[in-house]
Amino acid sequence: MSSKPKILLIYTGGTIGMSKDFETGALKAFNFGKLLQKIPEIKQLDCEIETVSFETPIDSSNMNPEEWTKIATIIEENYAAYDGFVVLHGSDTMSYSASALSFMLENLAKPVVFTGSQLPIGDLRTDAKENLITAIQIASLQENGRPVINEVCLYFEYKLYRGNRTSKVNAEHFKAFTAPNYPELVESGVHLKLNTHLFLPVNTEGKLIVHKNLDSHVAIIKMFPGMSEVVLASILAIKDLKGIVLETYGSGNAPTEDWFLNLIEKAIQSGLHIVNVTQCSGGSVNMGQYETSTALKSLGVISGKDITTEAAITKLMYLLGQNIPQSEFKTIFETALRGEISL
């Protein structure tokens, strides 16, 4: 029997496996079998690789909780048989998917590495080969017969990040992602530099629990100077809305005008969960630091601290699907469940 690590490559779609439609010139997803033919090098890797593909690969703009559940189910069904998982995914919504999967996979004790590329694998100047090959290498890292990494990560352009700490920040550069509030877990240079002190500790006792109940009755509201009462009131009045990520200014600041605070107060009293997340790409919400956030704090707005919007919205969907008592929701949201928040 081979003792090489076994890796399952899960192809969901994205540029990495796309080709040009000759009529329109637009990129569209194509057959996964062809994708692997384009990188015969992966056979040289010191691991066993098997592949599974979405029946219909998608551009990641079409990702949603149903598709996340498909990815989670593939991992669940193959969990015992593999040492690690590499998910090939479009870069556009990869940070949302990596965040969602981090919450859906509780007690994960194996690596799940998301990767993709800015250029299709068949393109001469493609970034796909390096991303794919190194993602597989990282997913197969082992020590004393067990995986070194035990969390949902994202590998892109020489860096492995904690998935729920990332955002896509560039549609042009190969370096398309950052994790502004958490250093990279692995840097790929001549050698792989593992920052092991930053890895999530493994829980080998607990069994993998896969949470598939995500509640999409949520919205993101980005504040801007001049936002009118009618706009905010209309959003807050949406029937069955249960949670909102409110993107505020700086360290969590928002207008102090009466109409604004009254709307927020009424919404929270009616049971809506409002999470304060900063519009800044780095740094943390700190309600109470300025007068412009003190009222939000006293009204019971949840502090997203240094969470990304991607992780905040998916954490809301996950927690809303858990039937958590109203009185505990805020405390649980403000707790780091998968390393998504600095405490």
Ligand code: ASP
């Ligand atoms: N539109 C593509 C997607 O997200 C872009 C990419 O793969 O990088 O599926």
